[in-house]
Amino acid sequence: MTHFGDRLYEAVARVGTPVLVGLDPRLSSMPLALRRDVDESEPRAVAGAFTRFCCDVIDVVAPLVPAVKPQAAFFEQLGPAGMQALAETVAHARQRGLLVIMDGKRNDIGSTAAAYADAYLGADSVWGADALTVSPYLGDDGLVPFFKVAKQRAAGVFVLVKTSNPGGGLFQDLVADATPVYQHVANYVEARANESLGPCGYGAVGAVVGATYPDQLAELRNIMSHTWILVPGFGEQGGTAKDVAAAMDAEGQGAIINSSRAIIFAHSRLEFKDSFGDARWQGAVEAATKSMIDQLRSETPAGQLACG
Numbered sequence: 001m002t003h004f005g006d007r008l009y010e011a012v013a014r015v016g017t018p019v020l021v022g023l024d025p026r027l028s029s030m031p032l033a034l035r036r037d038v039d040e041s042e043p044r045a046v047a048g049a050f051t052r053f054c055c056d057v058i059d060v061v062a063p064l065v066p067a068v069k070p071q072a073a074f075f076e077q078l079g080p081a082g083m084q085a086l087a088e089t090v091a092h093a094r095q096r097g098l099l100v101i102m103d104g105k106r107n108d109i110g111s112t113a114a115a116y117a118d119a120y121l122g123a124d125s126v127w128g129a130d131a132l133t134v135s136p137y138l139g140d141d142g143l144v145p146f147f148k149v150a151k152q153r154a155a156g157v158f159v160l161v162k163t164s165n166p167g168g169g170l171f172q173d174l175v176a177d178a179t180p181v182y183q184h185v186a187n188y189v190e191a192r193a194n195e196s197l198g199p200c201g202y203g204a205v206g207a208v209v210g211a212t213y214p215d216q217l218a219e220l221r222n223i224m225s226h227t228w229i230l231v232p233g234f235g236e237q238g239g240t241a242k243d244v245a246a247a248m249d250a251e252g253q254g255a256i257i258n259s260s261r262a263i264i265f266a267h268s269r270l271e272f273k274d275s276f277g278d279a280r281w282q283g284a285v286e287a288a289t290k291s292m293i294d295q296l297r298s299e300t301p302a303g304q305l306a307c308g
Helices: 004-015 043-061 072-076 080-095 110-120 144-153 166-172 181-195 214-223 241-247 278-299
Strands: 019-023 067-070 099-106 131-134 156-162 205-209 229-231 255-259
Touching: 004 099, 004 156, 019 043, 019 278, 043 067, 043 072, 043 080, 043 278, 067 080, 072 080, 072 099, 080 099, 099 110, 099 156, 110 131, 110 144, 131 144, 144 156, 156 166, 156 181, 156 214, 166 181, 181 205, 181 214, 205 214, 214 229, 214 241, 229 241, 241 255, 241 278, 255 278
Parallel strands: 019 067, 019 255, 067 099, 099 131, 131 156, 156 205, 205 229, 229 255
Antiparallel strands: none
């Protein structure tokens, strides 16, 4: 199979946008028609609603974006039924031609890390994800097993570098050897990306850097010039198109910008509520996705993708 970095590059170029749609299903936020008759105390019923909702979202965004990012936690909280819903969601996304980045933030050491990697990474794994988010807190021996499996299966790994949450700086901004910890992680990730370069010029090892810290995002793009950057925090968390512009290279490549709630629950947003509402919720998903695409094209180098 083609190198993950190249597949992502080609997918972004094909649709002309770096928008990544996060799949974070929450029953209380879903359209009324999908949750009206669902017993919240019955995990199988909720899981069934999650499957339908996520697959319907996928059907809308598949022609528009390169990838989706299921958040494993929302499925895991439902137990076995939720995991089945996650499996069906991933399978449907792959069937619709989307890359799947599993947001699991996994980490462990040795054989346990290898087991996580074996479970999630690659089309032939039991979960079938193209990439997985991982935490670097346990160090090199907690990351190398993921990199090895990713290389074997042409998959990708996104390492948390500078996260979008307000409390992330508690540890990430600590200074060691006159350098913030997040920069140490960034240097490590860039070295691993260089070891896994594809013809597109980006590695199979990527970084997660939040839109809510635009100055650090620009700084980290300079440090990690061969690293794909997954940027959360756009939309509901306050990140704007201008905030994420520095994540991309001059051609609009090298970054994927995630939006979850602002897209999948767009039917409840003020600007779409009257025009679409619950009855036409998929129309709201499409409108919100196109609005984000337009914002990135007008205010970031992603506009170069539409000209390619």
